Amino acid sequence: MNTGASERADRVALVSQWFPPEPASLTKRFTGSLRRQGFAVEVLTGVPNYPRGVVYEGYSARRRTVEKHDGMRVVRTPLYPSHDRSAFGRTVNYVSWAASSALLGGRVLRDADVALVYSSPVTATAAAMTARLRWGTPYVTMVLDLWPDNVFATGFLTEGLTRRLAEAALGRFTDQSYRWADHVTVPAPGLRDIIIDRGVPADKVSVIYNWADEKIMQPTEPEPGLRSRLGLTDEHFLLMYGGNLGAAQRLDVVIDAMSWLRDLPDVHLLLVGDGVEKDNLTARAMRDRPGNIHFLDPIPPDRMAARMAAADLHLVSLADEPLFRITLPSKIQSILACGQPMLVCAPGDAARITHDARAGFAAPPEDPAGLAAVIRSARATPRHQLRAMGQAGRQYYLTHMSEASNERILADLLTEAARRGRTSRRNKRP
Incomplete structure (x- = not known):
C-alpha cells in the first residue's frame, strides 16, 4: 500500500501557506485522510493571519515555531502578514513565506519521502522545489486555481509595466513548478484541460475533487432560532x-x-x-x-x-x-x-x-x-x-x-511518487 522497502509508512510533508487555526479546512481534510490511510504526515506552513492579514493571538510573524496539531508535527515559518487590496502587501506576504519556508523548512522536506503541495498561492511550491534540487524529494502539487491568471483576474494588478513583469515572472515560475512535479492534481476537469494545453503531459495530470468535511457537512436539522x-x-x-x-x-x-x-x-x-x-x-x-x-x-x-x-x-x-x-x-x-x-x-x-x-x-x-x-x-x-x-x-x-471516491487516487499518486523518489536517490548514491 504505502510502505517502502523498509516496511515503514511513507512520510508525507504537506506544504501549505495556510493551515488551521486559519479557515483552511481542505488542508486539514487532506492530512486527516492521509493519516487514516497509514501515511506519516508532517506539515510545513506559515504563521496564521488569513483572512484579515492579522496575526492570530499567541503567534508571532517573525519566528519559526514547532507545535503539535492533532498529533502531527507542524512547523510554522515567518511571513509578512497581509491580505488586503494592496498589491505590494500581498506580494510581500506570498514571497516572504516562499522564502522562509524554503530556508527554514528544510528538515521537514529532507526527511520526507514525498511532499504534497497545496499550491495556492503557487509561490508555496518554492520550498518543495528547493527540496527537490537539494535532496531529490519528489512532490505532488495540488493546483487549486490557475496561476498567474487567478491573481490578475481578482484585480491584484491591472495594467502597466509592473503587471507585465509580474505576469511573466509568475508564469515562468508556475510552469517550472509543474515541470518539476512528479504529478499534478486539479479539482475540476476544465482546469485539467488548460494545464495539459500548457504543455504538461496528460498522464501527469489527474482530477481529484476537493471533498467536503463529511463528518460535519451532511444533512441535519436547521439551526434553532x-x-x-x-x-x-x-x-x-x-x-x-x-x-x-x-x-x-x-x-x-x-x-x-x-x-x-x-x-x-x-x-x-x-x-x-x-x-x-x-x-x-x-x-x-x-x-x-x-x-x-x-x-x-x-x-x-x-x-x-x-x-x-x-x-x-x-x-x-x-x-x-x-x-x-x-x-x-x-x-x-x-x-x-x-x-x-x-x-x-x-x-x-x-x-x-x-x-x-x-x-x-x-x-x-x-x-x-x-x-x-x-x-x-x-x-x-x-x-x-x-x-x-x-x-x-x-x-x-x-x-x-466524496472522500471515498477521491482519497485512494491521491494516496496512490503519493505512494508511486515516493517509490520513484527512493529509487532515484539510491541510483544517485556513489
Missing part, C-alpha cells in the same frame, strides 16, 4: 451565501439583484462570512435593501451545516472571468454533501455540475436582472421540489466527489 433572529418565519424565502466576501465572488451583483425583487418582500438574502469586501457590501445593502439583506459573522465549521439547513437555497457566485470557467469553489461540495439545493451564478464547471447533478439552478454571472429572474423562479418552486434537488445533489456528491 436562526430565522426568528433575522425576523423571518418559515414562509419567508431565504437565499444564503456562506464563505469569503471577496472581489472574486462579485456579491455586489447579488445585492443588485435583490433590488430587482422589491415586489417580493418575502425574499431575503443572508451573507455569512468575512473578507475584504464586507464593509462595501454592508454599505450597499443598507442603501438598497436594508430589511432584506442580512450579514452574520463566520461561525465554526461544525455549526455550518445546521445554519445551511435553515435556508431554502444556497448561492455560489463568481465573477464572469474566463479563469472562473475552470474554477470549482469548495462550497459546491459542501452544499451537495449537505443535501441542499443551490443556485450557481458562475460560468463553466460550476454551472455544469449543477446541471449534471440536477441539484438546483444556474444563473448568468454578473447579470443582476438575470439572477433576479432565477431567484424569482426558485421562490416559485414548491419546497418539496427544492428538497428533491438537494437529495439529487447529495447522491451525485457521494458518487463522484
Whole structure:
C-alpha cells in the first residue's frame, strides 16, 4: 500500500501557506485522510493571519515555531502578514513565506519521502522545489486555481509595466513548478484541460475533487432560532451565501439583484462570512435593501451545516472571468454533501455540475436582472421540489466527489511518487 522497502509508512510533508487555526479546512481534510490511510504526515506552513492579514493571538510573524496539531508535527515559518487590496502587501506576504519556508523548512522536506503541495498561492511550491534540487524529494502539487491568471483576474494588478513583469515572472515560475512535479492534481476537469494545453503531459495530470468535511457537512436539522433572529418565519424565502466576501465572488451583483425583487418582500438574502469586501457590501445593502439583506459573522465549521439547513437555497457566485470557467469553489461540495439545493451564478464547471447533478439552478454571472429572474423562479418552486434537488445533489456528491471516491487516487499518486523518489536517490548514491 504505502510502505517502502523498509516496511515503514511513507512520510508525507504537506506544504501549505495556510493551515488551521486559519479557515483552511481542505488542508486539514487532506492530512486527516492521509493519516487514516497509514501515511506519516508532517506539515510545513506559515504563521496564521488569513483572512484579515492579522496575526492570530499567541503567534508571532517573525519566528519559526514547532507545535503539535492533532498529533502531527507542524512547523510554522515567518511571513509578512497581509491580505488586503494592496498589491505590494500581498506580494510581500506570498514571497516572504516562499522564502522562509524554503530556508527554514528544510528538515521537514529532507526527511520526507514525498511532499504534497497545496499550491495556492503557487509561490508555496518554492520550498518543495528547493527540496527537490537539494535532496531529490519528489512532490505532488495540488493546483487549486490557475496561476498567474487567478491573481490578475481578482484585480491584484491591472495594467502597466509592473503587471507585465509580474505576469511573466509568475508564469515562468508556475510552469517550472509543474515541470518539476512528479504529478499534478486539479479539482475540476476544465482546469485539467488548460494545464495539459500548457504543455504538461496528460498522464501527469489527474482530477481529484476537493471533498467536503463529511463528518460535519451532511444533512441535519436547521439551526434553532436562526430565522426568528433575522425576523423571518418559515414562509419567508431565504437565499444564503456562506464563505469569503471577496472581489472574486462579485456579491455586489447579488445585492443588485435583490433590488430587482422589491415586489417580493418575502425574499431575503443572508451573507455569512468575512473578507475584504464586507464593509462595501454592508454599505450597499443598507442603501438598497436594508430589511432584506442580512450579514452574520463566520461561525465554526461544525455549526455550518445546521445554519445551511435553515435556508431554502444556497448561492455560489463568481465573477464572469474566463479563469472562473475552470474554477470549482469548495462550497459546491459542501452544499451537495449537505443535501441542499443551490443556485450557481458562475460560468463553466460550476454551472455544469449543477446541471449534471440536477441539484438546483444556474444563473448568468454578473447579470443582476438575470439572477433576479432565477431567484424569482426558485421562490416559485414548491419546497418539496427544492428538497428533491438537494437529495439529487447529495447522491451525485457521494458518487463522484466524496472522500471515498477521491482519497485512494491521491494516496496512490503519493505512494508511486515516493517509490520513484527512493529509487532515484539510491541510483544517485556513489
